[in-house]
Amino acid sequence: MTERGERCVQSVVKAMAVLDCLARRQGPMSLGELSAELGWPKASVHGLLAAMRQNGVVEQSAADGKYRLGIRLFSYGCIVSASWDVVRHSREKMDHIALQTGNTVFLSTLEEDSAMVIETAAATGSFRVVSEKGSRVPLHCTSQGKLLLAYLPAGQRRLVLQRLNYQSYTPHTIDDPQRLEAELAAIRDQGYATEDGEYRIGLRSASAPIFGVDGTVCAALGVVGMFRRVRSEEFQYARELVCRAAEEISFDMGYREPK
Amino acid sequence: MTERGERCVQSVVKAMAVLDCLARRQGPMSLGELSAELGWPKASVHGLLAAMRQNGVVEQSAADGKYRLGIRLFSYGCIVSASWDVVRHSREKMDHIALQTGNTVFLSTLEEDSAMVIETAAATGSFRVVSEKGSRVPLHCTSQGKLLLAYLPAGQRRLVLQRLNYQSYTPHTIDDPQRLEAELAAIRDQGYATEDGEYRIGLRSASAPIFGVDGTVCAALGVVGMFRRVRSEEFQYARELVCRAAEEISFDMGYREPK
DNA sequence: TCGGTGCGTTCGAAATAATCGAATCCATGT
DNA sequence: ACATGGATTCGATTATTTCGAACGCACCGA
Numbered sequence: 270m271t272e273r274g275e276r277c278v279q280s281v282v283k284a285m286a287v288l289d290c291l292a293r294r295q296g297p298m299s300l301g302e303l304s305a306e307l308g309w310p311k312a313s314v315h316g317l318l319a320a321m322r323q324n325g326v327v328e329q330s331a332a333d334g335k336y337r338l339g340i341r342l343f344s345y346g347c348i349v350s351a352s353w354d355v356v357r358h359s360r361e362k363m364d365h366i367a368l369q370t371g372n373t374v375f376l377s378t379l380e381e382d383s384a385m386v387i388e389t390a391a392a393t394g395s396f397r398v399v400s401e402k403g404s405r406v407p408l409h410c411t412s413q414g415k416l417l418l419a420y421l422p423a424g425q426r427r428l429v430l431q432r433l434n435y436q437s438y439t440p441h442t443i444d445d446p447q448r449l450e451a452e453l454a455a456i457r458d459q460g461y462a463t464e465d466g467e468y469r470i471g472l473r474s475a476s477a478p479i480f481g482v483d484g485t486v487c488a489a490l491g492v493v494g495m496f497r498r499v500r501s502e503e504f505q506y507a508r509e510l511v512c513r514a515a516e517e518i519s520f521d522m523g524y525r526e527p528k
Numbered sequence: 529m530t531e532r533g534e535r536c537v538q539s540v541v542k543a544m545a546v547l548d549c550l551a552r553r554q555g556p557m558s559l560g561e562l563s564a565e566l567g568w569p570k571a572s573v574h575g576l577l578a579a580m581r582q583n584g585v586v587e588q589s590a591a592d593g594k595y596r597l598g599i600r601l602f603s604y605g606c607i608v609s610a611s612w613d614v615v616r617h618s619r620e621k622m623d624h625i626a627l628q629t630g631n632t633v634f635l636s637t638l639e640e641d642s643a644m645v646i647e648t649a650a651a652t653g654s655f656r657v658v659s660e661k662g663s664r665v666p667l668h669c670t671s672q673g674k675l676l677l678a679y680l681p682a683g684q685r686r687l688v689l690q691r692l693n694y695q696s697y698t699p700h701t702i703d704d705p706q707r708l709e710a711e712l713a714a715i716r717d718q719g720y721a722t723e724d725g726e727y728r729i730g731l732r733s734a735s736a737p738i739f740g741v742d743g744t745v746c747a748a749l750g751v752v753g754m755f756r757r758v759r760s761e762e763f764q765y766a767r768e769l770v771c772r773a774a775e776e777i778s779f780d781m782g783y784r785e786p787k
Numbered sequence: 788t789c790g791g792t793g794c795g796t797t798c799g800a801a802a803t804a805a806t807c808g809a810a811t812c813c814a815t816g817t
Numbered sequence: 818a819c820a821t822g823g824a825t826t827c828g829a830t831t832a833t834t835t836c837g838a839a840c841g842c843a844c845c846g847a
Contacts, residue, residue: 276826278805280539280834281579289583292607300795310836315796320540324548325640332742334795338608340639343646346605347662348551349597380599381584387602403606483591535797537834539805559824569807574825593814593824789847797840805833811826817819 283309284317288338291327297335355479355488356388358521362514363390363490370507372494373398377413377476378487379421380405382432384414387488398472398493406468409433409449410442412476413489416462419453420478420486426453441467461512462489465499473499475508477515482523490515542568543576547597550586556594614738614747615647617780621773622649622749629766631753632657636672636735637746638680639664641691643673646747657731657752665727668692668708669701671735672748675721678712679737679745685712700726720771721748724758732758734767736774741782749774 290306291298300318304311318336321327325341350356356376363374367390376388383405392398408414408429418426435444443449456462461477476491492511496504549565550557559577563570577595580586584600609615615635622633626649635647642664651657667673667688677685694703702708715721720736735750751770755763 276575277578277582278539278543278575279579280537280804281543281576282582284537284540284543285580285583285585288585288604292604295607296611301793311795312797312836312838313834316535316537316834317540319534319536319796320538321544323534323536323541324544326544326547329795337611338604340608340637340644342601342604343608344605344639344644344662344664345547345551345597345601346603346608347660348554349599349602349605351660351662352555352596378599380603385599385603401606401610403603403610405603539833560822570824571807571809571826572805575805578825588824790845791847792843792845794843795841798838799836801835803834804831806829806831807827809827812824814821814823816821 280317283307283313284321287314287317287321288327291336291338297330297333297337299333299335303336350387353387354522355481355518358518359388359479359488359490359514360390362518363388366390366492366507366510366514367392369510370492370494370503372492372496372507373400374490374492374511375400375413376479377406377417377489377491379408379417382408382429384408384411384417384489392494394494396495398495400493407433407436407438409435409444410438410464410467412462412464412474412493413491415449415452415456415464416476416478416489416491417486418449419456419462422485438468439466439470441465443467461508461515463499463508471495473504475504475511477512478519479515479522480519480524484524484527487522490518539576542566542572543580546573546576546580547585550595550597556589556592556596558592558594562595609646612646613781614740614777617777618647618738618747618749618773619649621777622647625649625751625766625769625773626651628769629751629753629762631751631755631766632659633749633751633770634659634672635738636665636676636748636750638667638676641667641688643667643670643676643748651753653753655754657754659752666692666695666697668694668703669697669723669726671721671723671733671752672750674708674711674715674723675735675737675748675750676745677708678715678721681744697727698725698729700724702726720767720774722758722767730754732763734763734770736771737778738774738781739778739783743783743786746781749777 304314325339327336328339329336359376367374371394373392374390375386377384377386385405386400389400408418437444464474473496474491474493476489478486479488481487490511492507563573584598586595587598588595618635626633630653632651633649634645636643636645644664645659648659667677696703723733732755733750733752735748737745738747738749740746749770751766
């Protein structure tokens with residue numbers, strides 16, 4: 270471990286790995302567990318944890334001594350969230366679409382080879398699909414995932430497509446790279462993505478791109494619900510609302526369509 | 529810098545200081561700024577940043593090379609937020625109080641010598657007070673701050689009271705430790721805290737303690753708004769709703785009042 | 788009451804990895 | 818083409834991390 274593309278402080282890389290480990294578990298872990306999981310001596314892991322405990326990035330339970338992600342990370346997360354213009358520009362329109370369609374509206378962006386929800390507007394219907402802030406879904410079988418992939422620069426897209434696992438969640442999941450490539454091209458053509466029970470049976474969704482001032486897609490605006498069929502009027506209506514809102518938000522953010 | 533109470537990895541402590549610096553600014557910073565602010569050579573800071581950039585804890589702008597907190601911190605923040613039982617148990621009752629009173633309802637907890645908002649329910653009225661998740665307010669001049677202080681174990685409370693700055697925000701701010709101590713005792717007696725324009729002129733708030741199963745206060749439930757007077761009927765009504773809800777939430781979380 | 792067990796924590800010397808001034812690169816703008 | 822201001826890389830010195838082992842402590846069953 271003496272050679273590295275990037276010249277960086279290895280202790281800090283390790284500390285980040287500890288955070289990742291705690292994040293994957295989503296719950297408290299003992300020093301022993303962390304040490305075993307990471308393959309480093311307990312004393313080493315302890316040193317890293319102690320450093321991060323100092324300012325609340327990790328916390329230690331007074332009862333059982335287990336470690337977990339700390340409140341300071343919540344604080345940082347709020348700062349990051351507040352820095353996203355796209356959330357501020359979308360909030361109102363998202364609520365509006367949620368009311369009009371009765372379904373869940375969400376804003377997603379790429380994070381670690383998956384699509385992460387960064388904002389939601391709750392459904393009003395009784396069969397509401399819940400979509401929690403911070404939750405992640407696969408890229409190859411959701412409308413937001415496929416959309417974000419479709420608009421990724423070709424170079425990065427190729428790399429991500431290679432890394433994906435193409436797990437089949439339902440019989441409708443697109444589980445081979447060739448077909449996904451074709452779907453992505455179609456998405457770029459029509460300017461939006463749909464998903465027809467490819468991730469969860471009975472769930473359908475549509476997503477449209479929000480462009481930043483630099484012309485790249487900074488988020489996917491989507492609607493998800495238990496629509497009857499993709500061709501149904503309600504779904505097409507929801508899809509259109511999302512597409513129009515995404516265009517308007519892009520405009521608000523300073524993006525101008527190339528002529 | 530060879531002696532330390534805690535035995536911890538100093539590079540990681542420094543990395544955390546970099547994060548803190550970026551968090552305080554709440555916006556992008558250049559390597560030079562960070563270096564100057566922290567008083568360390570640019571190359572050193574760069575190494576720390578490079579390590580954290582690897583996994584998205586910090587991001588670097590492609591345009592101007594400036595650094596900022598990364599999306600991974602948002603992801604971590606959501607995990608932390610989701611781990612708080614108190615939020616899940618409070619959500620519904622908070623919405624209810626917000627509807628009943630038309631004012632902003634919030635859940636707060638201690639973070640770095642201030643009271644941080646961890647959940648909110650938006651006001652319905654036209655003169656709504658906004659309270660953003662993650663925002664922090666002083667301890668000595670808000671109902672949530674005084675409440676959290678009042679129920680802190682005596683040892684910790686003394687330490688915090690010493691560190692506070694007692695800045696006067698309005699003519700009503702309690703700006704001396706003695707009077708604050710007396711106020712805290714009164715709060716413990718009556719079981720709730722109020723604030724009468726001590727932080728912002730015209731703003732009044734009331735907070736009640738939510739107890740965890742271990743008997744400590746894990747959060748303050750509060751309501752804030754432009755109430756006419758503390759003795760007004762609306763304020764007393766809101767205060768009572770908050771107190772009752774806080775008791776119920778405490779019960780739901782497994783707390784049983786000592787006989 | 789007494790060991791045993793499984794924790795987190797501390798210790799200390801060997802050895803690795805961080806440090807930081809200076810050099811380099813790479814945009815921008817003149 | 819040149820200067821400027823920034824990020825980044827380099828490399829020898831040196832302080833820091835490392836990690837096995839020992840410690841302290843709570844819990845639990847005998």
